[in-house]
Amino acid sequence: MRISRSQEQWQTIIEDQQTSGLTIIDYCQQQQLSTSSFYALRKKLSLSSGNFVRAKITQQVELIEEQTFITVTVGKANISLPASTSVTYLSQLLRELIV
Numbered sequence: 001m002r003i004s005r006s007q008e009q010w011q012t013i014i015e016d017q018q019t020s021g022l023t024i025i026d027y028c029q030q031q032q033l034s035t036s037s038f039y040a041l042r043k044k045l046s047l048s049s050g051n052f053v054r055a056k057i058t059q060q061v062e063l064i065e066e067q068t069f070i071t072v073t074v075g076k077a078n079i080s081l082p083a084s085t086s087v088t089y090l091s092q093l094l095r096e097l098i099v
Contacts, residue, residue: 010041072097 005013017027017038028035068083070090074097081090 007041007045011045013038014042014045 020027028038069080072079
């Protein structure tokens with residue numbers, strides 16, 4: 001005898017199988033469900049569910065990160081270093097320039 005189930009009932013069945021720890025075959029045997037019906041409804045529900053949202057790129061924006069520099073001026077000389085320069089290197093450089 002064929003049992004008719006609503007989409008909500010199938011959604012619950014599919015969620016129960018996922019949390020059961022059983023394979024689909026074992027779950028369907030235990031619940032006396034047709035595995036082919038299970039797979040067909042799972043596919044149908046995954047296509048119609050709101051879990052997937054197709055996005056469309058309308059404008060591509062290129063990000064340009066402006067680098068900041070540390071500038072050291074000694075007399076007429078200017079030294080520019082990236083802001084990410086290590087403190088250790090910077091302190092050694094300053095020690096050498098001041099001596």
